[in-house]
Amino acid sequence: MNNETELVWVPKELAQKIKDVNGNEETDRQILSYVAEMKDEIRNYIANIDDDIIQFRAAMIKAKQQFKEAKDAELKELNSLWENADGDISSARDKIKSIASLVEPLKKELAEVKAQMADIRNYDIENLLKLLEQVSNYLQYDGDTGKVLRFLFANYGAKK
Numbered sequence: 001m002n003n004e005t006e007l008v009w010v011p012k013e014l015a016q017k018i019k020d021v022n023g024n025e026e027t028d029r030q031i032l033s034y035v036a037e038m039k040d041e042i043r044n045y046i047a048n049i050d051d052d053i054i055q056f057r058a059a060m061i062k063a064k065q066q067f068k069e070a071k072d073a074e075l076k077e078l079n080s081l082w083e084n085a086d087g088d089i090s091s092a093r094d095k096i097k098s099i100a101s102l103v104e105p106l107k108k109e110l111a112e113v114k115a116q117m118a119d120i121r122n123y124d125i126e127n128l129l130k131l132l133e134q135v136s137n138y139l140q141y142d143g144d145t146g147k148v149l150r151f152l153f154a155n156y157g158a159k160k
Helices: 012-020 024-119 122-140 144-155
Strands: none
Touching: 012 024, 122 144
């Protein structure tokens, strides 16, 4: 009998089966059976990988379609908003033009008033205001000047 041993890494399940048998042929059969099972599992994994890839591609196509639909819907909504905004802007422009047409004559009138005001001598207006203030002060007093002014105002233009 040969006492040489070799350390081999195998799954626990296979190691237990090998310990339970006592012959080299049975050990070989267990190992070959395990290898055959592993080949079948690998084949199944490969077949499942192909199915998984197909399912993944289908999911990506579906996601692409949904993204395209969402993008198209958003673009349609943005176009609608843009068209509405264009209409709103046109309406606002029309209103501004109508208001400007109403304001234009007022601007001309104000320019005329401003031109006329420029011809008036400010110091004459100031002197007139001072005179009116003095007359008002005299009217409030009972002195001779106040009495004469009140008489003049009361009888000016009166018919006799």
